[in-house]
Amino acid sequence: MDAPVPGYLTRNLVTHVDGVAFQLRVLSDLQQYADPDGHADALGISSAQWSLFGHLWPAGRLLAGAMQHVDIAGRRILELGCGIGLASLVLQRRGADVVASDIHPLADAFLAYNAALNALxxxxxxxxxxxxxxxxxGMFDLIIASDVLYERGHATLLSEVVARHTLPEAEVIVSDAxxxxxxxxxxxLGALGFLPTAGDEPAATGDGDDTPGCRLLHFRRTLASRRAA
Known part of the structure; x- marks a missing residue:
């Protein structure tokens, strides 16, 4: 274990996505908490929620597996609520044009550390x-996220983000827990012209059956579907 910032402990783990090993620094447990300057509290992140960003959750594994197969050619991709960043790391390894985002004040540092761990x-x-x-x-061809629909108002909030940052023809893939x-x-999303896909979700694999209860929500908007909405 290491303690890169006083107040919390981390550990390194190895997870596999389609047989490719990724090293990740994560928080050592869900009891970790350190907000000495009150940054998280000012952002509305309670002490009970503080550590959630720093773990590899089943929905995150599922999304990462999907990103191993999704079309990236000529596409700009945004990850919402990236946490430790596994899905974005998978995309970075494939050479995608990806932007990761999160509200947690430590997500940036964890993402950068994990990229370096994997020589990316x-x-x-x-x-x-x-x-x-x-x-x-800016605008994106694809927006992705995992386990972000955990409060009642998040469906509306996320759809507003999608409305602000997607191109007329775009996709949204959310790993739902x-x-x-x-x-x-x-x-x-239907009100924005995004229609659920039918049977063409990207394949997703990880360390065995490690995504219980999770499913991919995959939506696509075309110019025709946008006009219909």
């Missing part, structure tokens, strides 16, 4: 609140 170039990172516009972020808000998100 640093992933472009933006600190991002879902409830505040960020025009300088089954917390009960997937249907609301589907309806919100």
């Amino acid at each position: 170039p640093a992933v472009h990172y933006r600190h991002m609140r879902w409830d505040e516009p960020l025009p300088s972020l 089954g917390r009960g808000h997937g249907a609301a998100f589907t309806r919100a």
Whole structure:
């Protein structure tokens, strides 16, 4: 274990995505908490939520597996709520044009450290609140996220982010942990012209059956579907 910042402990683990090994620094457990300057509290991150960003969750494994197969050619990709950044690291390894984002004040440092652990170039990172516009972020062909529908209002917040940052023709892939808000998100994206795909979700594999209860929500918007909405 190492303690790169006083107040919390970390550990390194190895996970496999389609047979490719990725090294990750994660928090040692869910009891870790360190917010000496009050940055997390000012952002609305409670002590109970503080450590959640720093773990590899089943939905994160599922999304990372999907990113091993998704089309990246000529596409700009945004990850929302990247946490430790496995999905963005998979995309970076494949040479994708990817931007990772999160609200947690330590996500940037963990992402940079994990890129270095895997001998990858640093992933472009933006600190991002879902409830505040960020025009300088620009527009994307694909937005991805994992386990981000964990509160009632998140379906609306995320759909607003999608509305602000997707091109007229775009895709959204969310790895849903089954917390009960997937249907609301589907309806919100439908109002923006995004339709659920039918049977063409990217393949997703990891360390065996390590994504219980998770599913990929995959949406696509074309010019025709946008006009219909």
